[in-house]
Amino acid sequence: MHKKLAGSHIFTIFGPMNFSEGVKDGLPIGLGYFAVSFSFGIAGSNFLSWPLVTLISMTNLTSAGQFAGLQIMTDAAGTFIEMALATFFINLRYSLMAISLSQKVSPSFGTGKRLLLATGITDEIFAVAMSKKCVNPIYFLGLMTLPYIGWSSGTAVGAICGEILPAMVTNALGVALYGMFVAIVVPQMKVHKPTVFAVAIAVALSCAFKFIPALSCVSVGFAIIICALVASLVAAALFPMKDLNVDDEGAGK
Amino acid sequence: MNIDLQTYLIYLLVMAGVTLFLRAVPFILLRKKLKSVFWSSFLAYVPYTVLSAMTVPAIFFATDSRITGACALLAAVVTSLFGGGLVTVAAVSCLAVLGVDGLLLVL
Numbered sequence: 001m002h003k004k005l006a007g008s009h010i011f012t013i014f015g016p017m018n019f020s021e022g023v024k025d026g027l028p029i030g031l032g033y034f035a036v037s038f039s040f041g042i043a044g045s046n047f048l049s050w051p052l053v054t055l056i057s058m059t060n061l062t063s064a065g066q067f068a069g070l071q072i073m074t075d076a077a078g079t080f081i082e083m084a085l086a087t088f089f090i091n092l093r094y095s096l097m098a099i100s101l102s103q104k105v106s107p108s109f110g111t112g113k114r115l116l117l118a119t120g121i122t123d124e125i126f127a128v129a130m131s132k133k134c135v136n137p138i139y140f141l142g143l144m145t146l147p148y149i150g151w152s153s154g155t156a157v158g159a160i161c162g163e164i165l166p167a168m169v170t171n172a173l174g175v176a177l178y179g180m181f182v183a184i185v186v187p188q189m190k191v192h193k194p195t196v197f198a199v200a201i202a203v204a205l206s207c208a209f210k211f212i213p214a215l216s217c218v219s220v221g222f223a224i225i226i227c228a229l230v231a232s233l234v235a236a237a238l239f240p241m242k243d244l245n246v247d248d249e250g251a252g253k
Numbered sequence: 254m255n256i257d258l259q260t261y262l263i264y265l266l267v268m269a270g271v272t273l274f275l276r277a278v279p280f281i282l283l284r285k286k287l288k289s290v291f292w293s294s295f296l297a298y299v300p301y302t303v304l305s306a307m308t309v310p311a312i313f314f315a316t317d318s319r320i321t322g323a324c325a326l327l328a329a330v331v332t333s334l335f336g337g338g339l340v341t342v343a344a345v346s347c348l349a350v351l352g353v354d355g356l357l358l359v360l
Contacts, residue, residue, distance in 0.1 A: 028339045035343055052261060059269035064307060069268045073256065080267050087271040093303045094276045100296035102283035111281055118277035123307075124339065127300050171316050172350040175325040178312040179346035181304040182326070186333035188301055195301050202302040203309045210310045227306035228299055235302075236295035 017134070022142020029124045030146030032180045034154035039173040040066060041158020042165070047074040050159035057155035061119055061148060063177050064224075065090045089222045096228070097126045104129065106136040113137045120144030127184045194239030202231035320357075321350045 037057055044053030047070070060066050068090055072083050098121050105114075117140050125144055129135050162170075189196045209215045209223035218226070256264075287293050313322040328349035332342045 032339045032343050035340070035347075047256075048261070056265060056268070059265060060272050062272055065268070065272060069264070073261065073264045080263060083264055083267045084271055087268050088275065091272050091275050093299070094272070095279045096296070096299045096303070098276050098278075098280035099283055100299055102280055103287055103293065103296065114281045115277050118280045119273065121276045121280065123300065123304055127304075130297070130300065168351065168354055171321075172347045172354070174315040175312060175322065175329075175346045175350055176343045178308045178315060179325065179329045179343035180339050181308045182329035182346070183333050183337065183339045183342035185301050185304050185308075186330055187336075190334065195298070198298045198302050199305040202306040206306040207310050224303060224306045228302040231302040231306070232295045232298035235298045236291050239294070240290045241294040241297055242290065 017132070017136050017139040019138050019142040022139040023145055024142075025128055026125070026143045026146040029128065029143075030148075030150035032124070032176070033147050033150035034157075035173065036063060036177040036180065037151045037154035038158035039170065039176060040070075041155040041160070042162040042170050042173070043067065044070055044155070045159040045162030048159075050156060053159040054152060054156040058152045061122055061151055062091055062094075063123070086219065089219060089225065092225050093123075093228060094121050097121050097123075101126060101129060101135070104132065104135050105140075106134050109135075109137050109140075117141060117144065120148070122147065124180060124184060194235055194241075197239065198231050198235035201234055202227045205230060316350055317354075318357075321353045324349045324353045 040057065040063075041050070041053055044056065056066055056069065060069070065087055068086050069083060072086060098118065101121060109117075117137060120140060120143065125147055129140060129143060132139075185195075185199060189199060205227040206223065209218055209227070215223075287296075309326070312326050313319050316322045316325065325346040329342050329346040332345040337345065
């Protein structure tokens with residue numbers, strides 16, 4: 001079947017967007033995930049056998065959400081409702097990312113592919129995908145492959161040798177995840193000054209939720225959502241990004 | 254093991270189900286390109302505001318002491334400013350914690 005090519009409706013893709021290119025872009029994320037999920041494995045090994053800890057990573061592929069989930073799971077007072085609510089609020093940001101990503105994907109991204117590949121929408125994979133002009137399914141599959149393997153295997157290795165490592169090392173591994181976050185945010189702040197402003201608001205609000213007693217009753221997951229929404233809304237209102245590829249036509253405007 | 258297998262499986266199902274729902278539903282439903290510059294800008298800012306809100310102040314409480322957490326953040330920002338990638342920055346921040354911990358032990 002031939003698709004009708006409408007006037008300027010051309011999908012310009014800079015650089016190859018195939019499986020191997022995705023794998024290449026996913027390599028640093030996969031390595032980082034291995035280190036971070038290693039610390040999740042260590043945390044989980046205190047309560048669960050290593051296959052059960054690993055299964056959490058294989059079915060969730062989230063960082064903060066899994067750590068919170070593990071806490072609720074192993075807490076005697078934890079309930080299924082609490083698990084659902086905490087997971088919902090902590091991971092609600094993935095919905096925002098899914099909406100953002102839906103603006104970037106090629107028309108070949110059908111419903112089935114979106115359902116299967118949605119698991120790949122993590123903070124880091126999303127950030128890399130958003131740096132591309134347009135994302136097709138095979139590139140995205142390549143991009144999420146090594147992070148998925150890294151996250152799952154890192155958890156398994158961490159859970160298995162959790163009891164071997166000295167506390168000083170596991171303590172240090174606790175910051176690996178945040179290091180990765182910094183590595184994504186800072187380069188954008190360097191090239192785009194309004195992002196500095198947006199980040200400053202987000203950080204200030206986040207600190208307010210932590211340190212102002214009246215606000216500290218708000219759950220961590222919900223606080224993150226409020227911080228991100230407010231900071232992004234204010235930044236978008238004051239510093240809209242005019243050079244964004246708002247529609248397919250680009251140069252036609 | 255603290256919980257029985259059946260309870261674990263229900264927890265796992267709830268966790269994984271909610272997570273997939275949050276990712277897949279908006280991804281599948283949104284088919285049209287947003288025309289609004291405002292909303293496109295808003296969505297472009299989201300990853301950075303989410304990650305920075307998750308990092309600060311949480312990183313200060315990720316280790317046994319506030320000092321090592323602060324050093325980890327500083328090390329990560331500086332390494333990143335000098336062009337370090339994901340793994341390098343994560344590794345340097347872990348090493349900063351180890352280094353400062355070691356230094357505090359010696360002093």
